[in-house]
Amino acid sequence: MTDVPALRLYNTLTREKAVFTPIDAEDVRLYVCGPTVYDFAHIGNARPVIVFDVLFRLLRHLYGEAKVTYVRNITDVDDKINARALRDFPDLPLNDAIRAVTEKTETQFLADARALGSLEPTVQPRATDNIAEMIAIIEALIARGHAYVAAGEVLFDTTSMADYGALSHRNLDEQQAGARVAVDAHKKSPGDFVLWKMSSENEPGWDSPWGRGRPGWHIECSAMSHRYLGETFDIHGGGLDLIFPHHENEIAQSRCAHGTSAMANVWMHNGFVQIEGRKMSKSDGNFVTIHALLHTEEFGGRAWPGEVLRLAMLMTQYRQPIDFSLKRLEEAQGIMRRWADAKPRVEAVLAGRPDARAWTLPAESPVLDDLNLYPVITGMNQLAADAAKGDLDAAAAFLGLLDLMGFEAIEHLSQQANDRASGHDDEETRSEVNRRIAQRLDLLKARNFAEADRIRDELLTDGIQLKDGKDAETGERVTTWEIRR
Structure with missing residues (x-):
């Protein structure tokens, strides 16, 4: 598609921005790590939901709605989930108990995501529905000499991959153990991480060639991305905290299992979220869930509309840290109300002119420079003012940018x-x-x-x-x- 304007994205793997070129413009593929559904999602979890929803909307705008596949997974097997299942559903079989826990919290997460104005991803796979795919990748890794069985576990041999650590720019000597396993004597190298581990009688498990067990964290995303997007796809996203070990280990598993030079061509990571200048922590009493912000008066003495929370996130470029504060929310609410007041007047300018409503993002738009939305947000009032004077292009741009940012239904504000x-x-x-x-x-x-x-x-x-x-x-x-x- 030669008429698509150039989209520049920052690639964590190369540490630079470059023009995005999809592998196949007829099938643009995006994978984002979703939540571990053992409890309500916190406001930090909202940022990748919002950021990559904007990217999804932008890719659909550039390439066509039917030509973009967005996969965001649900992690529904995890030590915290196991503990919650034993606590809340002690009488159910273990695998059924974790399903009971995660179905409830997944439903809440999806409701929160909708309230934040996010579209449904194309596919939302659950880890436990892809156990067979995980086992197949592990078997391929063993066959290719990249994994080994020891002490009842299957581990990835980090020394078998010459450029392991390229994403996080860490040498093997600097590596620590994978997220879910301690440094044990049965490891060949301290950085080796678990692919499959045995389950006790009090833990959920699935049959495998290595006995009843459950997957390691990293293998889950390798299996689900491969199933729905192929061996190599266009963009992989997630939070900055996932670069190491999660995304580093995803790359190692996927590339070594499939014999490819890349898992994803572009790696994108959103920055951290602080609350009123401090790291969010339950012990500090500033742990804020999306649900609480939307439905209770815990933050600022009031509940906040999802559109306001969304704008508060988008007012800062996605790679930068955010200080999520009451002041920021009040500023976002003021902006959102001005847009909501202006929208009916702008729509009236285009009434009876469906031809004028069509809008295409101009090639010079800052949105195309790594999702730089701040200049767009600050320029919306001027577009509304120009539209009020009868400028049809300004009216179409105002409404088109509202849709692109996820604010297509804000009249109630x-x-x-x-x-x-x-x-x-x-x-x-x-x-x-x-x-x-x-x-x-x-x-x-x-x-x-x-x-x-x-x-x-x-x-x-x-x-x-x-x-x-x-x-x-x-x-x-x-x-x-x-x-x-």
Whole structure:
């Protein structure tokens, strides 16, 4: 497809950006490591869901919806899952117990992902539905001299792969053991990692050539990506924390089992998420789940719309760390409301002009530079203003970019919709509220904080809550208001 604009992506494997060229433009293939479903997903888990959903949307826009395959797995066998199954379902057979645990948490994860505005991946395989594929890869690794059986386990021999460690840029001497197995005497090398391990009577297991057991973590994704995307595919994504050991070991297994030079041509990793400047930790009391943000008042004393959480993530380039804070959410909410207010007016400009609604991302768009969305976000208000003047191209671009970012259904977030629902939609009331907000802003500029606070408190008594923030383009203080429910 010669008419597709150039998309530049940063490749963790090469440590540089390059123009993305799919192996087959008629079948663009993307794999992303999904959640381990033993508990509610936290806000850090939301970032890859959102980031790679935008990439999925972008690839569909560039190559066609039917020409992109997106696989995001579900890890449903894991030591934490095993422990939860024994605790919650002690009377069920072990394999049935882990299914009971993971089906519940998977359902919640998928509901959270939908609330964040993410599309369904093309395929969402479960690890436990792909045990036969894992066994086949392990058998191939043994046959090719890359794996060995010792002390009832099957382990990958890291010394058998000349360039092991290329993704994380670690030498073998620096390697530590794989994620799920300690450094034991039966290992040939400390960096060797488990492919298959034996299961005790109190652990789930499956029959294999090496006895009843269960897979190691890394082999799961190698098997599922191979089954649905082939030996070599276009893009593999996940969080920065997965580079080593998980993705490094995926590459080793897949390349050595299939005799290929690559597992995926491009490796993409999103940055970490902090909460109010601190690493998220249950012991520190700042562990925040997606479900809690969407449905409770645990963060900032209120529940937050999924679109606001999504925008708060997209306001920072995906490879950079995020400080997820109340201030960031309030800023995102202000932006989202302005877009939601503008959308009906923009759609009215295109009413009766279906030909004008068609839109293609221009070749110079910053989105094509490694998903750089910040300039797009800051430019949306100008597009809406130009559309209001009758600019059909600006109107189509505004709506097209909303769809590309995953904000195709935001009307319910508009200030006008909130006003109508609460009885504050008459022009006189709105005018008076806006007048008092302007008066308060003048007082703040004059540093008369006591009088400004008095106006804020009076409005709150009337059921109107003010939210201060900064305009993304000018940096000036702006105040939005909502009905306190």
